[in-house]
Amino acid sequence: MKAELRALTGLRGVAAVLVAIYHTDRTTFPMLNGLVGHFYLWVDLFFVLSGFVMALSYGAMFAEMPLGRAMKRFLVARIARIYPLYAVVTVATALALWLGVVEDHHFSRLGPVLAVNLGMVQAWGVTFSIVGPAWSISTEWGAYLLFPGLLVLAMGRLRGVVVTVLAGGVLSAISNPVPVVLPLMGPLDVSYPGDLRPVLRCLAEFVVGLVAYRAWGVACVRGVLGHPVVGPGIAVGVVGLMGFGMDLVVVGLFPLLVIALAEGGGWLGRGLASAVMHRLGVLSYAIYLLHVGLIPLRTLLAGYGETVFGIVAPLPSGVVFYGVLVVMAEGLHRFVEQPGRRLIRGFSAVS
Numbered sequence: 001m002k003a004e005l006r007a008l009t010g011l012r013g014v015a016a017v018l019v020a021i022y023h024t025d026r027t028t029f030p031m032l033n034g035l036v037g038h039f040y041l042w043v044d045l046f047f048v049l050s051g052f053v054m055a056l057s058y059g060a061m062f063a064e065m066p067l068g069r070a071m072k073r074f075l076v077a078r079i080a081r082i083y084p085l086y087a088v089v090t091v092a093t094a095l096a097l098w099l100g101v102v103e104d105h106h107f108s109r110l111g112p113v114l115a116v117n118l119g120m121v122q123a124w125g126v127t128f129s130i131v132g133p134a135w136s137i138s139t140e141w142g143a144y145l146l147f148p149g150l151l152v153l154a155m156g157r158l159r160g161v162v163v164t165v166l167a168g169g170v171l172s173a174i175s176n177p178v179p180v181v182l183p184l185m186g187p188l189d190v191s192y193p194g195d196l197r198p199v200l201r202c203l204a205e206f207v208v209g210l211v212a213y214r215a216w217g218v219a220c221v222r223g224v225l226g227h228p229v230v231g232p233g234i235a236v237g238v239v240g241l242m243g244f245g246m247d248l249v250v251v252g253l254f255p256l257l258v259i260a261l262a263e264g265g266g267w268l269g270r271g272l273a274s275a276v277m278h279r280l281g282v283l284s285y286a287i288y289l290l291h292v293g294l295i296p297l298r299t300l301l302a303g304y305g306e307t308v309f310g311i312v313a314p315l316p317s318g319v320v321f322y323g324v325l326v327v328m329a330e331g332l333h334r335f336v337e338q339p340g341r342r343l344i345r346g347f348s349a350v351s
Contacts, residue, residue, distance in 0.1 A: 005056070006281075007261040010272030012049060013280030013287075015042040019133070020291035020325065022185075024298045025318065029115055035243040037185045044188060047202050048254040050140055051154075051209020052216075052262070054147060057157070059213070062148055064283060071148060076348045078144050082285070084119075084312045084340020085332060086137055089289045093130050108155050123197045133291045139202035142267035146203070154210035157218075164211050167204040174200050178209050186247045205251065216262055225259045228266030235268055286329035286337065294325055 022039035029036070058077075062070045097103045107113055107130065116122045117130045123138035143150065154163050174197040175187035190197040215221045224230065234257045241250050242277045261269050271277060280287075301317035 003054075005262050006273035006278050007265050007269040008049060008053065008258065008272075009117045009279035009281035009284075010274070011258075011261060011281070012046070013277060013282070014272070015049075015283035016287040017280070017322070018042045020322070022286060023133075023292055024295050024321070028302075028318070032038075032262065033244070038242040038245060038247060038250075040185050040189050041242060041247055043133075044201070044205050044251050045254050046136065047140070047143075047205035048209040048212065048251075049258060050143070051206040051211075052255070052258050053209075054144075054206075055210050055213035058147075062151055067148060074094035074147065074250070074346065075144065078141075080341040080344035080348075082137060082141075084344070085286060085289060086120070086131075086134060087118060088332075088336050088340075090130050090134065093293060097130070111159060113226070123191070123193055123198045125199070126193060128193050131236075131289055133288055135193065135198055136202065137289075139199045140206070142199055143203055143206040148177065150203075150207055150210060151224045154207050157214070158215045160211040163207055167208050167211075168248075168252070170200050170204040171251065175248065186245060188247050205254075208251075208255050209258070212258055214261050215255075216257045221231075221259065222263055225256060226263030228264065231257065231263075231265030232268040234260055247279050266329050279340070280326070283326060283329040283333055286332040287325060290329055290332065291325055294321070294328070297321060297324065 007220075018039045019042045022036060027033065028177060048272075058074050059075065064070075067074075091114075093102075094107075094110060094117075097104060097107050098110055099123050107128070113127050113130065116127055117134070117138075120138045120141040121315070122129050123135040124142060129135040129138065154160050170172050171188065174190055190201055192198070234253055238250055238253050241253070261263060262271065263269075265272065271310070272281075298317070298321045
């Protein structure tokens with residue numbers, strides 16, 4: 001496994017916080033609604049990042065080992081990474097639903113839904129995710145199971161170009177869906193479990209991430225995207241285009257941003273690789289799974305500010321909320337993620 005690219009870890013942390021802002025503070029600042037309403041796209045960055053990092057971390061292993069052995073090692077590593085926290089948060093949320101602490105009409109038959117969720121297949125056109133953001137974990141699990149084939153498909157230079165074009169076609173085809181349950185914020189806001197569009201969204205962008213890793217090995221690509229001003233420039237472009245609702249173009253820029261940051265990324269890369277931002281990236285998975293369950297706390301804090309001070313105080317209450325979110329994510333990382341990872345890897349080594 002290759003060394004970690006710290007700037008990409010920091011980028012993942014920023015993306016997790018921006019997704020949390022999308023879910024909890026989309027209407028807090030009306031003048032920013034046009035921008036924040038497209039922060040759902042940071043989930044698409046997760047998919048691109050995942051493909052890139054999986055190729056970086058495991059591509060050589062699949063080239064050097066027999067397929068069966070490499071696949072076993074890969075899946076054990078991924079299950080150890082994602083499943084302990086996923087299972088704990090899913091079961092805890094299901095228990096809250098069963099006890100009536102929270103209500104959701106989607107889960108009238110909680111037992112079968114919980115079983116499907118624990119199998120991480122709910123977003124494959126089956127049912128709802130008990131933990132809302134976990135639909136993306138379910139779709140990525142599908143990408144992991146297909147990883148060897150996707151890797152072969154994307155690694156050749158010409159094949160990579162063809163696959164990228166096909167991925168763009170898939171994203172275009174699934175865009176602009178008809179709203180079914182919730183109002184959609186953009187053409188790629190497809191996470192509803194009634195069909196396979198969430199899976200197609202993930203697979204297309206995961207493959208783009210694999211191709212980005214392949215492109216990272218091309219000298220001229222690294223030369224251009226590795227210039228210190230390119231990474232910050234792409235990041236500014238991404239945010240600006242989000243504000244104008246150009247979602248497909250934004251997703252097209254994500255692999256370029258990832259390559260630029262993998263090459264250093266100038267001042268932006270140095271900032272994302274700093275100790276604080278890197279730690280935020282380490283906690284990103286816990287932040288991502290936890291934040292929706294804390295939305296009532298966000299509402300309570302905002303209401304408290306209004307009651308006490310006579311005004312809506314989004315910034316002070318937001319600082320408190322996101323501080324609590326990070327502290328709780330730190331606890332889950334230390335006491336659930338890390339022990340669970342060691343347990344699964346230890347069990348696999350013994351068996």
